[in-house]
Amino acid sequence: MAVINPPGIPIERGKIHEFANSIECDEPLYHDEIAAKEAGLPSVVMPPTYSTVENFFPAAGQKNKVELLGLDLRFVLHGAQEWTIERPIFAGEHLTIEHEEPVGYTKKGKRGGEMQFYDMGINYKDKDGNVVMHVKSTVIQTGGVVK
Amino acid sequence: MSKVAISSVKEGDEYSFTVNDFNRTQFVKYAGGGGDFNPIHHDQTFAEKAGLETVFGMGLLTAGILSRVPVEWFGPTTVHKYNVQFRERLWPGDNVEFKGVVAKTYEKDGVAYADLTLSATNQDGKPLILSTATVRDQ
Numbered sequence: 001m002a003v004i005n006p007p008g009i010p011i012e013r014g015k016i017h018e019f020a021n022s023i024e025c026d027e028p029l030y031h032d033e034i035a036a037k038e039a040g041l042p043s044v045v046m047p048p049t050y051s052t053v054e055n056f057f058p059a060a061g062q063k064n065k066v067e068l069l070g071l072d073l074r075f076v077l078h079g080a081q082e083w084t085i086e087r088p089i090f091a092g093e094h095l096t097i098e099h100e101e102p103v104g105y106t107k108k109g110k111r112g113g114e115m116q117f118y119d120m121g122i123n124y125k126d127k128d129g130n131v132v133m134h135v136k137s138t139v140i141q142t143g144g145v146v147k
Numbered sequence: 148m149s150k151v152a153i154s155s156v157k158e159g160d161e162y163s164f165t166v167n168d169f170n171r172t173q174f175v176k177y178a179g180g181g182g183d184f185n186p187i188h189h190d191q192t193f194a195e196k197a198g199l200e201t202v203f204g205m206g207l208l209t210a211g212i213l214s215r216v217p218v219e220w221f222g223p224t225t226v227h228k229y230n231v232q233f234r235e236r237l238w239p240g241d242n243v244e245f246k247g248v249v250a251k252t253y254e255k256d257g258v259a260y261a262d263l264t265l266s267a268t269n270q271d272g273k274p275l276i277l278s279t280a281t282v283r284d285q
Contacts (some may be wrong), residue, residue: 022180
């Protein structure tokens with residue numbers, strides 16, 4: 001995927017509309033900018049799990065998690081994810097991202113043999129440099145297929 | 148839909164909805180929405196070669212739909228923390244109940260907070276996701 005410049009994630013009204021539709025959410029404040037402004041907000045609101053669109057916005061020199069961790073996509077599971085949102089985030093903002101060093105550890109799996117876990121954290125900062133969201137995700141590389 | 152004020156809810160209050168008969172098109176729509184193009188979620192041939200009967204939904208699709216519980220209940224600007232632990236996978240044909248229960252209410256610096264216990268449960272009663280969230284009035 002081509003990189004984006006300046007680096008970071010543009011929080012966009014059209015992408016929020018599309019993303020909200022992909023989780024089948026009709027919430028007006030995701031789709032209706034006029035309603036958002038009437039409610040005193042600057043624009044439509046970023047959904048909590050929208051951070052995943054980070055996939056679409058790699059920065060120059062930044063490896064994606066598959067490359068970074070050398071994952072075998074046949075046997076990858078998403079273990080957990082945690083969002084901390086410090087304030088509402090709106091379309092029109094541009095967030096820069098700061099990847100924390102992945103933390104790896106292994107566990108014995110009940111169904112898939114030895115499992116390799118990776119905890120990965122990302123800080124999302126607004127234009128003033130404040131961390132407005134932190135996302136931690138846990139990815140599991142299993143030893144084989146998990147039926 | 149009008150929203151509920153967090154200051155007005157109490158422990159045990161519930162909100163839920165169901166999504167029936169999940170299909171592969173929903174997985175593909177979410178791939179386009181969120182950017183997860185792992186072929187295990189959309190490519191039948193790839194899934195079979197990996198030893199599965201068919202493709203399964205992204206955990207974040209289920210988590211995204213589950214996030215609608217606090218959003219539709221209290222409003223999209225109220226979600227402060229959202230934590231999901233993935234359990235069972237989402238398969239085509241699944242019927243899933245998405246549910247939230249108020250676990251605790253409190254006030255901090257004059258702002259009303261609620262801790263919620265959330266779950267996405269399939270037709271066999273198995274959890275796809277176990278989750279907690281914290282919402283607060285703006």
